[in-house]
Amino acid sequence: MCHKNYFYKIIYILVSLHVVKSNRSFTVDYENNCFLKDGKPFRYVSGSMHYFRVPPALWEDRMMKMKAAGLNALQTYIEWSRHEPEPDTYIFEDDYDLISYIQTAAKVGLLVILRPGPFIDAEREMGGLPYWLLKVNPDMKLRTSDKDYLFYVDRWFDILFPKLKPLLYVNGGPIIALQVENEYGSYSACDFKYTTHLRNLYLKHFDQNVVLFTTDGSSSSDLVCGKINGVFATIDFGSGVNVSDAFHNLRLHQSKGPLVNSEYYPGWLDHWSEPHANVNSESVCDTLDQILAMNASVNIYMFHGGTSFGFYNGANMGTVYQPCPTSYDYDAPLSEAGDPTPKYFAMRKVIGKYLPLPSVPVPSPSPKMDLGSFTMNIYSTLWNYLKLNKFYISKYPLSFEEMNHGYGFAVYTTTVTFRTTDPVVLNVPGLRDRGYVYINNTLQGILSRSENIYSLPIMIKPNQNITILVENQGRICFGNDINDRKGIIQNVTLGSSVILTDWTIYPLSFKSKDVMNYLRSSSINSDQCNNCVPGFYMSLFKIPDSSGYPYDTFLKLNGWHKGIAFLNEYNLGRYWPIVGPQVTLYAPSTYFQSNNEWNSIALFELEYAPCDDSSSCTISFVKDPILNGTTPN
Numbered sequence: 001m002c003h004k005n006y007f008y009k010i011i012y013i014l015v016s017l018h019v020v021k022s023n024r025s026f027t028v029d030y031e032n033n034c035f036l037k038d039g040k041p042f043r044y045v046s047g048s049m050h051y052f053r054v055p056p057a058l059w060e061d062r063m064m065k066m067k068a069a070g071l072n073a074l075q076t077y078i079e080w081s082r083h084e085p086e087p088d089t090y091i092f093e094d095d096y097d098l099i100s101y102i103q104t105a106a107k108v109g110l111l112v113i114l115r116p117g118p119f120i121d122a123e124r125e126m127g128g129l130p131y132w133l134l135k136v137n138p139d140m141k142l143r144t145s146d147k148d149y150l151f152y153v154d155r156w157f158d159i160l161f162p163k164l165k166p167l168l169y170v171n172g173g174p175i176i177a178l179q180v181e182n183e184y185g186s187y188s189a190c191d192f193k194y195t196t197h198l199r200n201l202y203l204k205h206f207d208q209n210v211v212l213f214t215t216d217g218s219s220s221s222d223l224v225c226g227k228i229n230g231v232f233a234t235i236d237f238g239s240g241v242n243v244s245d246a247f248h249n250l251r252l253h254q255s256k257g258p259l260v261n262s263e264y265y266p267g268w269l270d271h272w273s274e275p276h277a278n279v280n281s282e283s284v285c286d287t288l289d290q291i292l293a294m295n296a297s298v299n300i301y302m303f304h305g306g307t308s309f310g311f312y313n314g315a316n317m318g319t320v321y322q323p324c325p326t327s328y329d330y331d332a333p334l335s336e337a338g339d340p341t342p343k344y345f346a347m348r349k350v351i352g353k354y355l356p357l358p359s360v361p362v363p364s365p366s367p368k369m370d371l372g373s374f375t376m377n378i379y380s381t382l383w384n385y386l387k388l389n390k391f392y393i394s395k396y397p398l399s400f401e402e403m404n405h406g407y408g409f410a411v412y413t414t415t416v417t418f419r420t421t422d423p424v425v426l427n428v429p430g431l432r433d434r435g436y437v438y439i440n441n442t443l444q445g446i447l448s449r450s451e452n453i454y455s456l457p458i459m460i461k462p463n464q465n466i467t468i469l470v471e472n473q474g475r476i477c478f479g480n481d482i483n484d485r486k487g488i489i490q491n492v493t494l495g496s497s498v499i500l501t502d503w504t505i506y507p508l509s510f511k512s513k514d515v516m517n518y519l520r521s522s523s524i525n526s527d528q529c530n531n532c533v534p535g536f537y538m539s540l541f542k543i544p545d546s547s548g549y550p551y552d553t554f555l556k557l558n559g560w561h562k563g564i565a566f567l568n569e570y571n572l573g574r575y576w577p578i579v580g581p582q583v584t585l586y587a588p589s590t591y592f593q594s595n596n597e598w599n600s601i602a603l604f605e606l607e608y609a610p611c612d613d614s615s616s617c618t619i620s621f622v623k624d625p626i627l628n629g630t631t632p633n
């Protein structure tokens with residue numbers, strides 16, 4: 001009897017698995033201009049949030065808030081560069097636990113739309129491509145059918161895609177759609193061999209079990225190189241655009257099928273030195289209403305922007321080089337700290353006209369903590385830190401890539417052995433991106449790619465050292481300049497023609513754990529130090545033992561000029577309040593130690609420490625962010 005029961009049970013399980021499987025489907029119904037979910041007409045209202053810009057402990061909180069706004073799907077890019085930081089070395093844990101991110105969305109009740117690229121832009125370092133591609137070949141034709149490039153793309157997708165497969169909607173997971181490449185129509189290469197190769201690679205792994213789509217700008221010309229045969233096309237645009245014109249342009253290339261705006265912009269991105277984006281909420285709601293009234297599906301980019309912690313922000317190349325700041329607030333409906341803004345409630349109202357709003361409570365802002373000010377102490381100059389660092393010796397300068405060095409800084413130093421004119425011009429035409437020039441450790445001036453300043457008159461005597469501290473401010477993430485090597489990538493000359501040789505080069509990755517270990521094992525440097533920058537400053541503190549603490553807060557850097565901030569084991573990112581617009585850095589609650597344990601806040605300050613007077617040598621943690629500070633004229 002028993003065995004027989006088991007037998008029927010097994011048959012029953014097999015049958016029900018089969019039923020479950022065949023019940024779940026997600027497809028494009030071209031004839032009826034809609035998606036079909038389980039055979040029924042469906043449209044999505046989705047929001048973008050990038051797992052790599054939000055601490056994992058906060059993913060679920062943010063997703064719940066998206067759901068409460070009426071969204072039924074979550075969209076994210078997948079960042080190849082951080083999943084494969086060095087060739088054939090893969091990370092899928094912690095901040096990069098993509099699988100758990102997708103499972104969290106499923107748990108919250110959101111469908112998932114993924115954008116694996118491989119190129120993603122996203123205002124990320126090199127548009128999400130690994131820096132080491134430029135080590136393999138500095139002239140690699142990225143985003144084309146270049147066979148070296150395709151070798152690494154194929155290898156990466158062969159690792160990634162099998163992990164996604166069990167999470168497809170048809171397999172019981174939340175993933176309904178996968179994007180192929182990213183706004184490829186805006187890239188000059190227009191290589192159909194490449195996009196066809198990608199499509200076939202997706203099909204090899206996923207067959208017809210998930211909707212494949214492309215996203216391009218909303219002018220008809222963007223779709224010419226962006227559309228891929230056999231792949232569903234969508235477009236992107238922001239508020240104030242004539243919606244019917246935009247979708248008409250899509251129709252010129254795809255006469256039937258649901259209309260989709262895959263990046264509807266409720267805000268916009270920032271660059272250092274340029275005013276903070278501020279997109280009018282009423283206009284955002286008006287255009288959203290028009291999109292939804294056309295029965296279109298939409299993804300709001302970004303619904304929650306988050307933060308580019310560490311060194312992973314990208315940069316644009318307009319008429320000048322424009323690095324992106326640490327905050328990716330994006331003027332989005334959920335602020336950088338995950339708080340609902342007035343835009344959140346206004347957009348929720350519009351969404352509620354078209355989709356049922358769930359009966360979950362609308363969020364309110366999370367509490368913030370004001371910890372007051374802490375005095376910073378000098379622990380080490382950069383010059384002392386260098387003594388512990390590995391270095392390269394090379395006749396000519398090496399790029400970051402040649403040193404297997406992806407991100408952060410490098411120090412290039414050499415001794416001038418000959419007599420020069422007085423003054424003499426130092427030329428660093430291959431500077432990427434910002435260089436502090438020292439003679440015998442005394443600052444002479446700053447070179448800057450953003451400002452097109454590549455040379456500097458100096459006075460130097462034989463046997464003095466020239467040292468250039470170079471910052472990678474972020475590889476270009478959009479357009480045709482993405483082969484953006486870092487460091488010093490051409491020869492350095494003194495005067496009109498003498499090439500400087502015999503360099504010692506220190507790559508500085510400033511991994512936050514290494515920096516913290518170094519500082520915690522150092523003691524406060526009480527020597528009179530009249531030249532402490534560039535240097536490391538630190539303060540140890542405890543947070544009040546109040547109930548609920550720690551809360552989120554914002555690091556304020558009154559009087560400091562430019563550098564990197566580390567909170568415990570975390571790199572909070574770059575600060576540069578003297579050019580704005582970002583003045584404070586987001587410090588999430590989850591990065592603090594509670595229970596009466598010590599916290600460390602450390603700065604690597606490049607330019608100026610306000611420490612002539614100890615009362616001004618402070619940082620503070622405040623309740624309110626400042627993202628719209630004064631920028632240069």
Ligand SMILES: *[C@@H]1O[C@H](CO)[C@@H](O)[C@H](O)[C@H]1NC(C)=O
Nearest residue numbers: 241242243244245246248290
């Ligand atoms: C959009 O443009 C079309 C013409 O291309 C025009 O008829 C229509 O009124 C415009 N819509 C809005 C909202 O401006």
Ligand SMILES: *[C@@H]1O[C@H](CO)[C@@H](O)[C@H](O)[C@H]1NC(C)=O
Nearest residue numbers: 033034041292293294295296
């Ligand atoms: C939207 O869909 C509804 C229901 O299918 C239909 O009645 C209506 O005409 C559609 N509207 C537009 C603008 O296509």
